[in-house]
Amino acid sequence: MNEGLFIKLEELIGSIYEIEKLNEQGCTSEVRRIITDHRSYLLKSAFKERYRKWLNTEAQVLKKLNTEKLISVPEYFGFILEKNSSHLIMSFEGGLTLTTALNRAPSSTERKALIKSFGEFLHQFHEKKPLEILRNSSDWLEEQLIKAQFYVENGQTEGSLKLLNHLKTNKPLSVIPTMIHGDCTTDNVFVIDGAVKLFIDVAGMTVGDPRYDESLAIREFINNPEDLAAFYDGYKRYRVTEEEFKYFDQGLYEFF
Template identity: 50%
Template structure:
């Protein structure tokens, strides 16, 4: 078995996993997807899987929430996400087992694209996928109350714990200059190019869905275009695919240079 560089899978954990996967043949670390968790591709008798393992309290909380979201979405077809398989809590670490999905992140696909036209097509398909998500009406996901108010409260908690890049001055500015409310929709909640997967030249799948809920769709759009804002053609390609609305500069800055600093 190939052992990961950041986290070794011990026998006790392997025994728990093999109840679902069957005999495990390999466990290979996927460094590209390891920002908040150690991520392994598991090759086993029953197929291929992804195992995410988190250790820091904040990220363990996120992983537990992601497991709950995937479990809710297991029986639906509208929102393309990995399939929930199993969730394990241990002392000091949590683990989420899900289906392995072919493809690469949009970040990698853009980096390796052979032409500007290929990049534009990728961003257009990203916009199309996000549009479908924001237009989805599903009882699987719901959020009562004001999503933005809840996010500001979470930001305050992370700030007090020293677990974010934002500071008190920025948070108070966000509270004092809140954007006008818009209709809440199903959102991804961390919709960066790292958190969608490309297969056959199109963006087809959402990953890292701990933040998926009903909330402000402008947050998704701001994070979706954050890495391509300097390229007007790629930004336009995204909006061509998305088609629902465009962010004002104030809206973009509120989320990308404001709220996101705390997450």
């Protein structure tokens, strides 16, 4: 870490004891644990332009939610903008991603309990009255399609123009918007004491289409009826149709 960044960090959180790179790294950022006299922090750093923008958005979301304490996310401590990198400082949470927890689950009973808790956690989140501070637009899906178009035109996505045009002409009938995580895979929820209790990676958190979260949540379980049943034991709001699942998981998600 360069000295300038180190000094700025200490200004924010006090004397630093130790910095360690986490074993589990994300795809778009570098994550480190920072230990001070008082506590541990998570430093999330991004270097590519597009990922720096996402990190900035994540910082804004965490900052807004800090005052609310209504949604379970890490606590926000600061954002540092450097010439070629951006850095978000949040609370270090003692837990592990659901992906890791499932890989380590010692029995199918524990596996199902974890998946059910994910369903319950997402159910409760979608049932909450949307926070207006999280809303970006009145039409979330339209906003995503515009973003996707920009990424296609600028060669920043694996999704094709053909797929995008298909998504534009085959929009699912709209549903009542709810708060959504916006990248609700098993990688981005945290298991604490045996149950899913926290969202991480919250750049996409806003008011939007809950079927997007639901589709990404079940993508790892879709071919396993027992896993899927466990999820819907917890998530009781609505079940996406096969068509809706495909639209969101194999359609829209391709662009992000």
